[in-house]
Amino acid sequence: MVINMGIAERKEKEKQQMRERILETAKRLFIEDGFDKVTIRAIAERIEYSPATIYLYFKDKNEILLALHAEGFERFYKLQQIILPIRDPWKRLREHGRIYISFALENPEYYDLMFIMRGPVRELKAKKEWSAGMRSFEFLKENVKACMDAGYIQRTDLDVAAFAIWSFTHGIASLVIRDRTANFPERLLPEIIEGALDFMMRGILKKNSK
Amino acid sequence: MVINMGIAERKEKEKQQMRERILETAKRLFIEDGFDKVTIRAIAERIEYSPATIYLYFKDKNEILLALHAEGFERFYKLQQIILPIRDPWKRLREHGRIYISFALENPEYYDLMFIMRGPVRELKAKKEWSAGMRSFEFLKENVKACMDAGYIQRTDLDVAAFAIWSFTHGIASLVIRDRTANFPERLLPEIIEGALDFMMRGILKKNSK
């Protein structure tokens, strides 16, 4: 009995380790060679198991993708934290916008997976898995609220205002990532983005405030 | 000789007709059953030819998708025209935004193809094929310019301002279409969208105007 328990425990640990190995490999493939290289077969080859084995640890490919999804939100959330020391809510919000876009443009594959791709957000589990995304949205809301409290932004429904700002930055990011900015010469793009960010932020700003 | 010319002509016409048939079929499949149903094999089956035949008329699937792409822009452009009778530039721009979003939400498959999907916008040909998109962007620019001229919007680089507005509406559309709005209860979504549109438009509006 004592022995049995030990074996069961060890087996459980091994199972977890295998899951980890698969996820790690998926992540490495993703970062090194881009999203397209994350195939079940490619993962299997790297860990030197057969493709079928993967299915003993994950229901399907989607379940693996969700791990990358989560990883992306982790990075994203961490990066966002650097605005915390900024005292002035308005400056903080501005910086938040800038950081959002630079995360997207510097980690396009992650951003794509997190906010653009069809795959990884599933109908049923969506509510739970999307919680990582919600956390970031809540973070934005806090920031927006601080701006309202300080009189920088017209008081409006918080969800509405935050959604508007999110839509805007996401719009820029996704147009660039999915290559719909061919109208502009490549080299001008950075300053157009910067300009657009300015334009909108200036707009949101209440007129009588500084 | 005269006969030969006639045959060559007829053959050319037949070739064009076949191209048309393929495109029509692709379009019908797309509208009836959604994007996923547009497979080479499905098209082939409908026109009662072998899949290989399609490749005698189109280089690859992308070339067929581009036709849907163009079709989408045609619809989009036509729909936009209904704002033309609106005299006041500001009201016109507001309505432009509303129409943009309702096109996206009522024709999500088209919108996706036009502004979100990776496939149909190709590296090299992009410049030419994207011209349909540019036309719509120019249309927006005219509208924005009218608002600046009438003093509704702070004078800014026209490309920058138009890009900002486009990014915003595209952001809303693409978040909804790609299902990143799970934070909000489904039934509230319409008013949140409406509210966000309001919020941003009110922002852009110059403070001393009306």
Next chain:
DNA sequence: TTAATTTAATAAACATAGTTTAGTAAAAAG
């Protein structure tokens, strides 16, 4: 009219995916 040639079309195959099934060998339990 008949032979040679060009053209249109396709069957079959290839390549690449995700995924499932049936079977095997090793580990664990009895």
Next chain:
DNA sequence: CTTTTTACTAAACTATGTTTATTAAATTAA
């Protein structure tokens, strides 16, 4: 030492885009 459970995999299945080799028909040339 036998039975059962577990971990794993080879092979196959489905579905897709695409290519190749071949055939049948239409056209041209004799």
